[in-house]
Amino acid sequence: MSDKPEFDLAVVIDDDEDILTAATLLLRRMFAEVLTAPNPQAALDMLGGRLPDVVLLDANFARGATDAAEGLAWLGRLLAYDPDMAVVMITAHAGLQVAVAAMKRGATDFVSKPWSNEKLLTSVRTAATLRRSRRDAPPERQHPLASGGTPGSTLLLGRSPAMARVQSLIARAGPTDANVLILGENGTGKELVARALHGASHRADAPMLTVDLGAITEDLIDSELFGHVKGAFTDAKSDRVGRIQAANGGTLFLDEIGNLPLHLQPKLLSVLEQRKVTPVGANTPVPVDIRVIAATNMAPAMLTDDRYFRQDLLFRLNTVEIDLPPLRDRREDVPELLEHFLILYARRYGQPVPAITPEAMTALRHHDWPGNVRALRHAVERAVILSGGQPLQPHDFPIGATASRLRPEAVVAPSSRQDLNLDRAERRLVEEALKKHGYNISLAAAELGLSRGALYRRMEKHGL
Numbered sequence: 001m002s003d004k005p006e007f008d009l010a011v012v013i014d015d016d017e018d019i020l021t022a023a024t025l026l027l028r029r030m031f032a033e034v035l036t037a038p039n040p041q042a043a044l045d046m047l048g049g050r051l052p053d054v055v056l057l058d059a060n061f062a063r064g065a066t067d068a069a070e071g072l073a074w075l076g077r078l079l080a081y082d083p084d085m086a087v088v089m090i091t092a093h094a095g096l097q098v099a100v101a102a103m104k105r106g107a108t109d110f111v112s113k114p115w116s117n118e119k120l121l122t123s124v125r126t127a128a129t130l131r132r133s134r135r136d137a138p139p140e141r142q143h144p145l146a147s148g149g150t151p152g153s154t155l156l157l158g159r160s161p162a163m164a165r166v167q168s169l170i171a172r173a174g175p176t177d178a179n180v181l182i183l184g185e186n187g188t189g190k191e192l193v194a195r196a197l198h199g200a201s202h203r204a205d206a207p208m209l210t211v212d213l214g215a216i217t218e219d220l221i222d223s224e225l226f227g228h229v230k231g232a233f234t235d236a237k238s239d240r241v242g243r244i245q246a247a248n249g250g251t252l253f254l255d256e257i258g259n260l261p262l263h264l265q266p267k268l269l270s271v272l273e274q275r276k277v278t279p280v281g282a283n284t285p286v287p288v289d290i291r292v293i294a295a296t297n298m299a300p301a302m303l304t305d306d307r308y309f310r311q312d313l314l315f316r317l318n319t320v321e322i323d324l325p326p327l328r329d330r331r332e333d334v335p336e337l338l339e340h341f342l343i344l345y346a347r348r349y350g351q352p353v354p355a356i357t358p359e360a361m362t363a364l365r366h367h368d369w370p371g372n373v374r375a376l377r378h379a380v381e382r383a384v385i386l387s388g389g390q391p392l393q394p395h396d397f398p399i400g401a402t403a404s405r406l407r408p409e410a411v412v413a414p415s416s417r418q419d420l421n422l423d424r425a426e427r428r429l430v431e432e433a434l435k436k437h438g439y440n441i442s443l444a445a446a447e448l449g450l451s452r453g454a455l456y457r458r459m460e461k462h463g464l
């Protein structure tokens with residue numbers, strides 16, 4: 001091991017002091033800084049917005065608890081704070097069920113107490129490396145509380161008539177305080193549009209807070225959004241400021257608004273109407289000044305059906321509606337996006353920008369891109385890595401039958417892992433779930449029993 005630590009920051013969360021000390025001693029070699037906290041809330045408070053490379057999270061906090069329920073709930077909360085967080089769960093009561101539950105909910109790995117130092121270090125290194133690759137990944141996976149509007153990350157490309165309409169709507173609606181509803185399939189750029197709107201507004205210097213309602217478990221949404229006061233319910237050990245209140249003065253981006261449970265919809269409506277929020281268990285409402293931008297991939301037929309979404313709330317949210325067409329309906333944008341991502345990734349991986357053959361360009365333009373711009377972006381990243389500087393051919397992109405016929409290994413990439421079959425099975429399952437649900441990430445993730453963040457990671461891993 002070199003003298004310089006490989007990574008910056010690890011956080012260890014456990015209520016057992018001995019565990020904290022042992023983990024710190026071990027991880028100090030690998031991390032420049034190791035923070036410890038007796039519980040996740042203390043860790044979040046301590047972090048104050050910093051993003052650790054890895055979090056070691058104890059599965060059981062309540063004394064004597066063995067079912068890991070609290071740890072799993074906290075895992076969800078940590079991932080809501082940062083969907084890319086690499087969390088390694090630790091428990092004294094290792095059982096396959098807990099391991100599976102933790103992984104399903106987005107944990108990166110799992111170790112049991114007492115741990116073998118070697119195993120723990122391997123898990124932590126893998127998790128931190130993964131986290132680093134995610135951190136360097138596209139801006140949409142950046143910190144959910146990060147402020148929007150940084151130049152570059154809001155660069156919305158595309159000169160098709162459809163995108164010109166979107167740009168013009170952003171220019172007109174951006175500077176106003178109007179609530180905006182952004183509609184579009186997964187990966188069409190809804191978050192990018194939200195950032196552009198925020199960046200064009202008088203709130204641009206204040207943060208844009210994102211709440212991904214598809215990534216938070218239903219039972220956490222209430223206090224996550226509205227906050228709670230100490231003692232409001234059994235687990236409410238201290239006051240918690242909800243995201244609505246935290247976004248005061250800025251913009252609140254409600255991603256996957258279609259996942260807001262029906263029973264909470266009137267509560268959000270009341271915030272929008274009264275401009276006040278009442279934390280769970282509080283008596284007095286707190287005034288808030290926020291602009292709300294919401295996004296969904298819900299089909300219009302569902303969105304306009306009272307059984308799924310309250311129409312009075314819809315009318316509050318969609319003062320301006322921006323419809324982002326799928327990439328297959330604006331194929332003329334493909335070359336510009338392609339060039340942009342080629343340059344981006346060539347620079348990132350320190351390679352010359354590879355040329356693209358006319359055949360590859362044609363194939364990419366004709367592909368239907370069910371995962372939209374995100375899928376194109378991933379495909380280009382992968383092609384840049386594998387190209388070795390050679391001009392890119394159609395088979396360098398995982399774009400279906402043509403590619404697989406020409407070079408099967410381009411579709412099922414050889415894996416350096418030993419469990420090659422498991423890897424391939426995972427890819428197949430993920431792909432099938434995505435296809436089955438028309439690339440609706442929330443539905444596919446639900447079917448696979450994964451969080452959206454975890455599904456994105458697997459899509460990225462398999463170049464889907």
Ligand SMILES: Nc1ncnc2c1ncn2[C@@H]1O[C@H](COP(=O)(O)OP(=O)(O)OP(=O)(O)O)[C@@H](O)[C@H]1O
Binds near residue numbers: 158186255337377
């Ligand atoms: N017009 C565009 N120009 C440049 N990059 C784009 C554009 N549209 C999307 N992207 C890129 O594609 C990826 C997906 O975009 P984004 O996260 O905004 O989509 P989304 O519709 O919010 O997806 P989801 O519904 O799955 O959350 C991001 O990496 C984003 O930078």
